Amino acid sequence: MIDRNGYRSNVGIILLNSKNEVFWGKRIRQDSWQFPQGGIKPGESPEQAMYRELTEEVGLRPWHVQILGRTRDWLRYDVPAQWIKRDWRGNYRGQKQIWYLLRLLGSDCDVSLHTSGRPEFDAWRWNQYWVELESVVEFKRQVYRQALTELARLLNRPPVPFGYSGYEKYDYSASGPLTGSTAKQSE
Structure with missing residues (x-):
């Protein structure tokens, strides 16, 4: 799905272990590393796309992770012309991404890079x-910095009940405890 400005809708995934270390995947047959990411298919929500990409690229299922949060808005990067597929030239400019911060609830042995017919990574x-x-x-670095910076405020967030994905209802500011959207304003 490419929008009218030439950006393809996409999700990015920052996966944390219990030590707040991030999952880093090595692109297959390349010497570059990245976070899992992928396009949003027509009819998919960003969250649905995130879970699909997580399974396809890392082999993890929804029960293996907890959503800690996501970026408030799309983060964009332009793709240099030499990287653009021939079919997309002319109307494609780059990616716009919603980034998710996830906590691994499972273990390292749950990670499998070969669950899809076309693996993205050959090491992690x-x-x-x-x-x-x-x-x-190089052209992805600024978006990575933006995503890491915006989501860093969630690193020490207390766990939420299993199965609850209503993270958008809360204020995750570093200034204080979590407050629900229905919380009363202090007088």
Whole structure:
């Protein structure tokens, strides 16, 4: 789905382990590393696309993770002309992404890079949250910085009950505890 400005709708996934280290996948047959990400199919919500991509690229199912939050808005990057598929030239400019921050509830052995017929990654590792981005293709680095920065406020968020995905109802500001959208204003 390419919007009228030439951006393809996409999701990005920052997966954390219990030490707040991030999942880093090595692009198949390349010397570059990245977070899992992928396009949103017609009729899919960003959350549905995130779960599909998580399964396709990392082999994890919804019960293996907890959603800690997502970016408030789309983050965009332009793709250099030499990287654009021939079929897309002319109307394609780049990607717009909603980024999700997930906590792995399962274990490392739940990760499988070969659950789809076309794997994205041939290796993976855990990195510190503020991972060096030199091994990321250059045109994605700024969006990675934006996503990591915006979602960092959620790193110490207390767990929510299993199956609850109403993260949009809460204020995750670093200034204080979680407050529901129906909470009364202090007088």
